[in-house]
Amino acid sequence: MALIAGIGALILLVIFMIQNTYAVRVSFLGAHVSLSLAVALLIAAIAGALLMAAAGTARITQLRRTTRRTGRGPRAGPAGSQAKPQS
Numbered sequence: 001m002a003l004i005a006g007i008g009a010l011i012l013l014v015i016f017m018i019q020n021t022y023a024v025r026v027s028f029l030g031a032h033v034s035l036s037l038a039v040a041l042l043i044a045a046i047a048g049a050l051l052m053a054a055a056g057t058a059r060i061t062q063l064r065r066t067t068r069r070t071g072r073g074p075r076a077g078p079a080g081s082q083a084k085p086q087s
Helices: 002-019 037-070
Strands: 023-028 031-036
Touching: 002 037, 023 037, 031 037
Parallel strands: none
Antiparallel strands: 023 031
16 A cells, blocks of 8 residues: 555656756855756755654654653553562
8 A cells, every 4th residue: 555655656746847847046055056946846855854854863862861761661561560479
């Protein structure tokens, strides 16, 4: 099912790139380049996804470190717990 969705997304991306072939001028940090609108938008989307993945990874790492430090990890259920002998 995921393969079909991936192929469908790829087809839509190719159609988008074919329909948006005219050149645009892009300026970023003093660099000026002229490229296709579709390529410029694709690069911007990939850069945004990478930034969000980096922020998400940093947050998950922070939460795992805090959980380990406080000792509040996932608890074992009744099947995984050991019975304490009663005195």
